Amino acid sequence: MREPIVRRQVFRLSRERRVSDIMEAATQVFREKGYDDALISDIAERASVVEGSIYRYFDNKRDLFIKVIENWYHGMLSDYDRQLTGISGTRNRLRFMIWRHLATVHEDPALCRQMFQIVRSGSEYTDTAVFELNRQYTRRTLDIVHEGIVTGELRAGLSLRLVRDMIYGCVEHRTWAYLRGEGDFDPDHVADQIVDLVLGGLQTPGDSPALGAQAAMLQRLESAVERLERKAP
Amino acid sequence: MREPIVRRQVFRLSRERRVSDIMEAATQVFREKGYDDALISDIAERASVVEGSIYRYFDNKRDLFIKVIENWYHGMLSDYDRQLTGISGTRNRLRFMIWRHLATVHEDPALCRQMFQIVRSGSEYTDTAVFELNRQYTRRTLDIVHEGIVTGELRAGLSLRLVRDMIYGCVEHRTWAYLRGEGDFDPDHVADQIVDLVLGGLQTPGDSPALGAQAAMLQRLESAVERLERKAP
Amino acid sequence: MREPIVRRQVFRLSRERRVSDIMEAATQVFREKGYDDALISDIAERASVVEGSIYRYFDNKRDLFIKVIENWYHGMLSDYDRQLTGISGTRNRLRFMIWRHLATVHEDPALCRQMFQIVRSGSEYTDTAVFELNRQYTRRTLDIVHEGIVTGELRAGLSLRLVRDMIYGCVEHRTWAYLRGEGDFDPDHVADQIVDLVLGGLQTPGDSPALGAQAAMLQRLESAVERLERKAP
């Protein structure tokens, strides 16, 4: 049987207040240490509770982490919707999405990094909760591209998923150095670059490869076909 | 009770052989379990050595992991250079790089996944070693883009780094589901899509659709011929 | 996250009602989980009170458990006395005791099992309270055997305690499989077997009950059959 012990001064707070205190402390610690190196004891101390109290409100460390991430997502998502309504034009709207994502990374790189790691790790638990939020998060981008195609501003025949992967993948890779704590970047500038690249593509604009290039290509094709014919049975 | 490890017959193998046995075992275990869950004891058992022996050849677990990754990269890099020499044309060469990357992911998703996680995690030690290899790995892509710009096939004023980030980021995102063990993808098909998107961009092409369409057709033809040649006996 | 317990409507119930609610909830939980795995919070929830309230009525978890067991015993004991008065003859009375015990086990194996464990564990506190009840519970059996010896139906020179231990020990062992949730048994059949064995012993019968006893038995049978005939439709 557990013996009663002298206790430290007990401060009673409302459930809501305690939960938010713990979440805030946890956010900090996870941000600074990452999931594995974050200690419950550390979080407890910052939240001014004993470790056991955390378990009154959260099932376990993982649960707490997921809640922190969810909370963070919710903040972002509401922000998106609010701001997006004031922007029109496919290019503008797309740029906003990219810029917002870049700005988020810029504002809280440490937490973003943890998030990318976790969402990628894909443990079953994550799938359900955070995954769905991530889907919601990127859905807006898909919608904008879709509308762009409908209005004729964007060309048809594109895989929407691929466009999304390209945009978010590009942002993620472009910001890895910063996420790792090296260097800096300017969300505005990078957003412009990405929009330009993703809309315009790599190829020399106008119409087509230069006519000269086309001719060279034709010649190559001709000789290749010859080679193939010789090889064919 | 934990089984006593039957005292092995002591084989004296050459240092090279021992190292490669351990590396092979380690590759398997890291692939299956990931870095954290991989046990030195497990690796030792599969390599038919005792734990202590591993420390004769490798400084520590991390060092062993780095070596494994390096080894894997070297295999890929040499493959690249060998094959790339036989391919001409910016589009073709770019497509090959993308296709090769996709194919690598397709062939060994588990190891790729560990790799992405680690490269992202960015502990300083890892950074230096694996990072440099990664740089080499992607350098070829940068070179191709650069040449394309020089020949005028690709438009100038692009950030080469950003192009690279877009390509690799896109591949990585596009294949996450597969890396997580869900679904499948066709490297050939996805490579076509990515090349198309990254070269052509999202926007509806500028002026003459007809010429653009012709050019696109030519490019597709060229790619097809290239593939035929590679597959031909 | 752990669900916040919705603030209950505060009902003011009589002390008796509260206590019996808690006892009932506790009985269920102890039955299902066993002492150690039973949670005060679980009991509180089922009783629709908060944990603290339980401590207003019970000193601690152990005390609550003891009360539950006592309560259960009391129910059984009163039942015994009521029914035993209608039964005459050493064999019949003995058989009833055994049958009743078997039937109790059959009816509520889970609680019986906890009980056996606890009575056996013998922490001092438990000893006093539950032990005394157990003594009362088995005393009736001792009395019957004693009477049997007095009337000459049972042979003298027996250790009454040993007879009791044999009967209850036999029942307990015979029913362990069932208590563990494996298989089933028929109280009627097993009671017959046990009575037969404990009365007749293992040895090939030299002889038989005294003739006087047989005569008495015949008389009882005759009157019983008369009674039955009167009751028959």
Added chain:
Amino acid sequence: MREPIVRRQVFRLSRERRVSDIMEAATQVFREKGYDDALISDIAERASVVEGSIYRYFDNKRDLFIKVIENWYHGMLSDYDRQLTGISGTRNRLRFMIWRHLATVHEDPALCRQMFQIVRSGSEYTDTAVFELNRQYTRRTLDIVHEGIVTGELRAGLSLRLVRDMIYGCVEHRTWAYLRGEGDFDPDHVADQIVDLVLGGLQTPGDSPALGAQAAMLQRLESAVERLERKAP
């Protein structure tokens, strides 16, 4: 990465020696404290190893416990077979079995007690290992009874299982007080009593077998009538 720390003096022993040291220490601690209150740290200290070393040889606390019990059983079983060969006659052999069991309890009551608790608790793990040993342990008794029936010394028509349950149940109940640390008992005396009771039964021995059969019939009749009366409306 784990930092190397100054170590205490390391004594290297053979696997066998270490295992037996740990087992011995564990046996003591489990005996004194019982399973739950036994601490791994305590066992480690007595075995002069650090806690971690125990986990090199045993999967977990439960595994260690099971091994301790198994080891103990093995000692008893070999003893049985050795001694039983020198004893003839059903009564003598049966008495030996009972006496041996009583003596075992008498010699190491604390460990016996833990054992009874565990075998009764019937967690799946236990079932397989300890259960089988228990079966072997009691099998000898069943065999003796069976032989007695074959030779005509014991009456037929008995449930062997029930006989076994009666014997072991009786011993267990008879010795509970001692197991709990209260009082004492004399294995010789109690063995005599139990053999007498279980062989001779409670009933006063009669004379003529024919009459005995009649009496048994009468008793069964009486029981049947009793039941009818209870069930009658």
Added chain:
DNA sequence: GATGAATGAGAATTCATTCAT
């Protein structure tokens, strides 16, 4: 009288790394 937030000591388990043999 009821509530339920807060307590806090504890204990099992893991495994990379070392180094006596």
Added chain:
DNA sequence: GATGAATGAATTCTCATTCAT
């Protein structure tokens, strides 16, 4: 050079009980 026994620090999670509100 190989072996594998031994190390030991570090961390999560539990839950009966208390007591401020």
